[in-house]
Amino acid sequence: MKKILITGAAGQIGTELTTYLQSIYGDDQVIASGRHEELHFNAIYEKLDVLNAGQLVEVIRRHRVDSVIHLAAILSAKGESDPEALWQINMNGLYNVLEAAKATSVSVFTPSSIAAFGPETPLDRTPQVTIQRPRTIYGISKVAGELLCDYYYHHFDVDTRGVRFPGLISHEALPGGGTTDYAVHIFYKAIETGGFICDLEPKTFLDMMYMPDALRAIVELMEASPTKLAHRNAYNITAMSFSPEILAKEIQKHLPNFKMAYDINPVKQAIADAWPNSLDDGCARTDWGWKPEYDLPAMTTHMLKVLGAKLRPASTP
Template structure:
């Protein structure tokens, strides 16, 4: 992995992954792309950036070839909650973009990484200790595209020899980027509201257990898998990865250890609750540990302390900047 092109670079994962790759591999060795181009965004302003609609295969091919990429990290997709509101568009973007990424990888002989999700599981999947290989019958369009994507990546590896790699991400929690329409977004929103107002209204039931991961661990997992010895990879695509499993009540109590005054009530969103109830409570990550030494660093309390500290620092910086702005009389 020397020359890396990333699609969906302005999303929750892409924003932090691009920054880390630029640090590790050098600014000139990472090409970030996205369908939009906000000029003041660090991903756009601090390195190589090109506008790319992932449904435009010819432009994707041109950019990858011109950049002389050896690795394509394909992140562009619609997430679970948004995909349920726009299912036809979700299929078009999630599958069309992935086919293009795989075709470009086949033609240029690139390593291709794309993330799957715990959304690829369904109600018939074992909910506790969900194994790497088990029944997958999701009932959401997002989950359907993820299962199809896993199979497609396997197909391109066995049929064409493309070096495809991927993980099944749980909910991802970040202080850098706001959530983008996922069912697990509550686990990010709760920290923002805790710092802003000291209170959060949760859209999921108190005992809804879901797998989660702090973004630094997720970024490390992507890089670690891409740099893993190919000969050790038995599964190759869609490795189960997770760092913790918790309920809304668990995260409330973790926040209260740092902010005793924090309060939370519930206003359940039926659509989100239905999606969450179809997903595992906890997944088994043994294959990722055995095949490429996956080992997350953050548990719930460590993540909670860092999230609250970083968001409080961010809020103080914003308040200071607002006070320093000139005011017209």
């Protein structure tokens, strides 16, 4: 990658990815974009709607972009309340990005998700290639997106790449309506109030990843030799698998008085129950050398340290 356009740059991933890519490729080589006026980016910014195909091509050509990181999307839990809006953004937006890539010869990274799996999928160490029958509109859009990216690669030689992200945990930006959001909010509440009400059942295992690993995975996959990418648009990647009660116990190692309670959200619980407990990411490890750096203890220690400094006012002398 040399000149990079990020769509959906104001989201949970894009907020951190913009700065991360600037640190690698240079401030002038990264263009952040979104549907709203720029508010907080210390970067080149374009107000850009992925549903506007012509605008996409114009921005790519004007900035001489060679790679698009396409993050604009509506997430799982939010999508169940407005399936039509999700389909518009997630599918028609992706179609426009791929059409723009075909016209301008840029490469495209599009994240898929563990939501691409369903209740018929093996739950433990879910294989790279397995049955995918999701029951959420978000998951359906992710399966269709994987296949659509494959189609543009095979039929139009567009350099498309992607991973199936697990739940992502970040101390920079709050998530925006996903099923795994509890694993971020719990850290804020642990520091601010000493307690948290979880909307998933205590023993609900889900794959998770700390954001620094997710950002690194995007770059490593996009920089990998195309000859090594057997599963180009749908690599399983993971770092850790845990349940709410296990995460609470890990936090209690640092904050012994932390308390967890439960108020189950039936929509989110049904979604989580259909997702894998853990993924097999052996293909990503073999094909392009994927390896996470953060496990649960390391992630918890770092999250509490960084958020503690951010949320607790400095003591006065």
